[in-house]
Amino acid sequence: xxxxxxxxxxxxxxxxxxxxxxxxxxxxxxxxxxxxxxxxxxxxxxxxxxxxxxxxxxxxxxxxxxxxxxxxxxxxxxxxxxxxxxxxxxxxxxxxxxxxxxxxxxxxxxxxxxxxxxxxxxxxxxxxxxxxxxxxxxxxxxxxxxxxxxxxxxxxxxxxxxxxxxxxxxxxxxxxxxxxxxxxxxxxxxxxxxxxxxxxxxxxxxxxxxxxxxxxxxxxxxxxxxxxxxxxxxxxxxxxxxxxxxxxxxxxxxxx
Amino acid sequence: xxxxxxxxxxxxxxxxxxxxxxxxxxxxxxxxxxxxxxxxxxxxxxxxxxxxxxxxxxxxxxxxxxxxxxxxxxxxxxxxxxxxxxxxxxxxxxxxxxxxxxxxxxxxxxxxxxxxxxxxxxxxxxxxxxxxxxxxxxxxxxxxxxxxxxxxxxxxxxxxxxxxxxxxxxxxxxxxxxxxxxxxxxxxxxxxxxxxxxxxxxxxxxxxxxxxxxxxxxxxxxxxxxxxxxxxxxxxxxxxxxxxxxxx
Ligand SMILES: Nc1ncnc2c1ncn2[C@@H]1O[C@H](COP(=O)(O)OP(=O)(O)OP(=O)(O)O)[C@@H](O)[C@H]1O
Ligand SMILES: [Mg+2]
Numbered sequence: 013x014x015x016x017x018x019x020x021x022x023x024x025x026x027x028x029x030x031x032x033x034x035x036x037x038x039x040x041x042x043x044x045x046x047x048x049x050x051x052x053x054x055x056x057x058x059x060x061x062x063x064x065x066x067x068x069x070x071x072x073x074x075x076x077x078x079x080x081x082x083x084x085x086x087x088x089x090x091x092x093x094x095x096x097x098x099x100x101x102x103x104x105x106x107x108x109x110x111x112x113x114x115x116x117x118x119x120x121x122x123x124x125x126x127x128x129x130x131x132x133x134x135x136x137x138x139x140x141x142x143x144x145x146x147x148x149x150x151x152x153x154x155x156x157x158x159x160x161x162x163x164x165x166x167x168x169x170x171x172x173x174x175x176x177x178x179x180x181x182x183x184x185x186x187x188x189x190x191x192x193x194x195x196x197x198x199x200x201x202x203x204x205x206x207x208x209x210x211x212x213x214x215x216x217x218x219x220x221x222x223x224x225x226x227x228x229x230x231x232x233x234x235x236x237x238x239x240x241x242x243x244x245x246x247x248x249x250x251x252x253x254x255x256x257x258x259x260x261x262x263x264x265x266x267x268x
Numbered sequence: 269x270x271x272x273x274x275x276x277x278x279x280x281x282x283x284x285x286x287x288x289x290x291x292x293x294x295x296x297x298x299x300x301x302x303x304x305x306x307x308x309x310x311x312x313x314x315x316x317x318x319x320x321x322x323x324x325x326x327x328x329x330x331x332x333x334x335x336x337x338x339x340x341x342x343x344x345x346x347x348x349x350x351x352x353x354x355x356x357x358x359x360x361x362x363x364x365x366x367x368x369x370x371x372x373x374x375x376x377x378x379x380x381x382x383x384x385x386x387x388x389x390x391x392x393x394x395x396x397x398x399x400x401x402x403x404x405x406x407x408x409x410x411x412x413x414x415x416x417x418x419x420x421x422x423x424x425x426x427x428x429x430x431x432x433x434x435x436x437x438x439x440x441x442x443x444x445x446x447x448x449x450x451x452x453x454x455x456x457x458x459x460x461x462x463x464x465x466x467x468x469x470x471x472x473x474x475x476x477x478x479x480x481x482x483x484x485x486x487x488x489x490x491x492x493x494x495x496x497x498x499x500x501x502x503x504x505x506x507x508x509x510x511x512x513x514x515x516x
Contacts, residue, residue: 133359141318142356146370147345 131231286482
């Protein structure tokens with residue numbers, strides 16, 4: 013029991029330390045993001061990397077989630093004779109919650125892991141040291157474009173996920189569950205408000221920040237050859253996913 | 269030109285540098301020798317500011333560079349070039365982009381002028397027609413030479429070499445040694461190299477220092493080092509397993 017408490021205490025201490033270090037990097041990123049020179053080319057390359065590379069997986073998860081949501085909510089709503097609200101349920105769940113969270117998790121797995129691997133490799137092969145010796149600030153050159161790309165691209169990916177999710181729900185609702193298409197759309201429009209979408213997009217931007225920050229942090233702190241790179245990648249995915257889920261809870265609590 | 273005074277550095281409980289004192293003369297090749305894991309890389313990373321010491325001073329032209337602010341230090345870095353142990357070429361860039369990187373970031377030169385300079389430096393290290401290859405396509409010796417070309421692209425006053433010949437065959441090692449001499453002679457650059465390659469040391473060094481257990485235990489010209497009776501130094505130079513140095 014004492015051992016358990018001790019190791020728990022150590023874990024908490026480590027987590028706080030890590031949070032502190034990430035906070036410091038975040039501070040540097042904010043400062044450097046607004047200090048010239050601005051390398052737009054690097055930012056665009058990262059935006060392409062985060063956005064385009066994750067597009068397919070986001071289309072896939074978004075549409076399937078929308079379809080499953082339609083079927084599941086139909087079962088519950090059918091009991092109250094409120095099948096016409098399937099569209100509403102799908103739209104609200106997608107925009108407020110599942111769009112941002114699932115996209116966040118997918119981007120963590122797809123782009124966050126790749127960022128950590130790339131930066132981790134650069135760390136252990138001394139490429140980051142090399143940047144520094146060439147009087148290039150590695151945080152500005154490597155982390156800033158990735159964080160900007162994360163913050164900008166996540167909301168865009170979430171819009172995509174929302175759209176295909178709602179479309180998937182419509183497809184199932186109208187074709188499989190025989191809900192009248194006019195009613196389905198009317199109910200969706202009636203209850204879905206701009207603020208629902210907007211709140212989801214704010215979440216997305218925060219997730220994008222946290223995912224890219226954790227991935228870059230893990231990559232920069234990789235050590236000890238290929239094994240260390242593998243470890244930092246795993247940790248980036250775990251950390252990114254946990255951050256998405258925890259911040260989702262906090263944001264939902266404060267925003268709604 | 270560089271004076272190191274009482275430099276100390278520990279990682280957690282492990283003492284790596286335990287009071288290093290060394291003077292590095294301008295326009296000369298200083299070679300620091302020592303066993304693997306003795307802290308040679310840690311030592312030279314202090315000189316270029318990649319690692320901050322726990323205590324001690326490093327004077328560059330009588331100015332202490334240990335306590336400089338980030339931006340002051342950044343301007344000092346432009347006087348340095350460094351060749352890393354594994355060359356540290358950027359995987360995502362071609363050879364030409366790697367070598368020209370400092371020029372692209374720090375000068376307003378046109379791409380055409382940059383390419384001309386890059387080709388000129390690559391020719392000087394004996395590489396022609398490889399501008400468009402990726403680092404992954406190069407052999408170890410070629411990587412080192414590209415790394416050298418990148419380190420000298422801005423014509424720095426000081427170039428630091430972290431084990432320039434490790435992992436290379438003897439002929440390629442000799443070639444790297446010759447390239448070091450050639451490139452150094454042209455501009456009378458100050459070169460600092462760390463290595464455990466004795467042949468290279470004797471070939472290029474103007475001055476030799478041996479790092480052992482966190483201190484410089486012997487130093488001098490090649491002649492002086494060869495005649496130094498220190499048993500640790502002599503065992504290291506002859507590569508014998510018998511003597512004060514233990515294999516653990
Ligand atoms: N960032 C670090 N954190 C903890 N320990 C470190 C760090 N960097 C180096 N060390 C330790 O310092 C010691 C010296 O390492 P260093 O890389 O300087 O050796 P070296 O003389 O260059 O050896 P080699 O010839 O193998 O390159 C090693 O024991 C290493 O484990
Ligand atoms: Mg080393």
